[in-house]
Amino acid sequence: MQYFPKMKILVLAALFALVNAKHEQYIGWKSYFVGPASLEQLTSLHSSSNQFRLDILSRPTVQTAGVILVHPESQTDFINNLEYLGISYSVHVNDVKIQLDRDDEITDSWKQSLSRSENSTLPFDNYQDWEMIVSYLNETAVRNPNTTTLEKGGLSSEGRDLYYLKISTTNFEDLSKPIILIDAGIHAREWIGIPVATWIINKLTDELNETDLLEKFDWIIVPVVNPDGYVYTRENDRFWRKTRSNNTNNWECVGADANRNFDHYWNTEGVSQDPCDETFAGIEVFSEPESRFIKEIINENLARIALYVTLHSYGSTITYPWSHRIGLSNNALGLHAVGITIVNGIQEFALPQFPRYEVGSSALVLGELISGSSDDYAHSIGVPLTLTVRLPGLIPRSSAGFILDPQYIRQVVTETWNGIAAGARRAGELVN
Structure with missing residues (x-):
């Protein structure tokens, strides 16, 4: 008689694990607002993109800050480079995987209407x-x-x-x-x-x-x-x-x-x-x-x-x-x-x-x-x-x-x- 409740618990646990496993490749990643103040800074930023494995999600311009995803191994060097170039920055998202999970929740709830x-x-x-x-x-x-x-x-x-x-x-x-x-x-x-x-x-x-x-x-x-x-x-x-x-x-x-x-x-x-x-x-x-x-x-x-x-x-x-x-x-x-x-x-x-x-x-x-x-x-x-x-x-x-x-x-x-x-x-x- 306890088989069905146990099965339900197992199914729910499996579903939770499956959802939780999504976006795992982005554990440890961060994203940053980056705001170059001149064309020279903007050009320097782009020239370092391959060096620091940058993924430019929202392109910065001289007038508007962009959003850049940074691999865990590159974050320290990336920040040091921004400071060396005098480019302003701030953290956009401290844990990319968690934020992607939240984004999924937003889109799933929106589908209801x-x-x-x-x-x-x-x-x-x-x-x-x-x-x-x-x-x-x-x-x-x-x-x-x-x-x-x-x-x-x-x-x-x-x-x-x-x-x-x-x-x-x-x-x-x-x-x-x-x-x-x-x-x-x-x-x-x-x-x-x-x-x-x-x-x-x-x-x-x-x-x-x-x-x-x-x-x-x-x-x-x-x-x-x-x-x-x-x-x-x-x-x-x-x-x-x-x-x-x-x-x-x-x-x-x-x-x-x-x-x-x-x-x-x-x-x-x-x-x-x-x-x-x-x-x-x-x-x-x-x-x-x-x-x-x-x-x-x-x-x-x-x-x-x-x-x-x-x-x-x-x-x-x-x-x-x-x-x-x-x-x-x-x-x-x-x-x-x-x-x-x-x-x-x-x-x-x-x-x-x-x-x-x-x-x-x-x-x-x-x-x-x-x-x-x-x-x-x-x-x-x-x-x-x-x-x-x-x-x-x-x-x-x-x-x-x-x-x-x-x-x-x-x-x-x-x-x-x-x-x-x-x-x-x-x-x-x-x-x-």
Whole structure:
């Protein structure tokens, strides 16, 4: 008669142990607010990232402190280096594993109160599971057969379909219409970009009320560039950034940074040649199916793409080429104009908790050089306007955790859509 109660206790104990075992790889890690006061300090900070095994979660700028994760073995040397350089810092989270457990509790409790639009099975006020996203894309195409086509761009390393939606009133047959290309989720852990991308789909299909955006433009939306990595962050390692390929035959260090894998000064700046590092550029240019996926979309539609926006997090920055060198694109005025237009659109709805977006060339705003990025590649082969939008996330000087609190997701998707819509219209004026 005591068997069932004992079994219940054992099951509960096992479940507790399983939950408690999650995020164990981050035992002893700390995260720090780091606030460089000059471009020189910012550059020095980035130059030491590989030396101290730094994981930059929220990119610092001269105006805004960032958040950096530091391995236990590197913490003392990292702090000594900051003090030597005169860079201000403070502890963000003293125990990363415990904070990740708390973040899980926040997201799990938030799931109990999901809100959905009338026509959608996808929550736009919470983080979205991969299977749910796939269902949503299929259902959206079925509900909107006159404007929306679901396409596949090959398979990921782990065999997942790489999906994108084409949205058009003319089935992409009117060659005079500019194309707006939006992607998200090339870095697996940057979750907030994905609901922004699916919200853009929603506003162009089920909840379309700005009809000029479909009359004047065709749209291509890629909600998850890196589904393997995204699923891995949901199930295994919250801070996983790379793809999940195994081109080096090293199961301990799989994947590459897909946003360092494009054919533009590949493997020269801001990358690592160590497969275990977060910024490993891959064994060769376009070694990753995810980067080839975006390349093929860009190349196929190159003649008509007016604006390419790639969504990242965190940072509250909008940057444009070049990333691989200090120096401006020949189209810098147009790039800056569209960036400012997006910021002004966002500011109409923005909350005071987050800093105003900074706009500028990538190398100058971020204080580091990066090669092989998707926006630089697209711009180098002829896309006139390419922007990286780093969405808001961690509240400055708050120890709120590592994810954007789900209560802010609806806010971020709404304000970002307003900015993207304004930016698309501005791009249309500049390109035509």
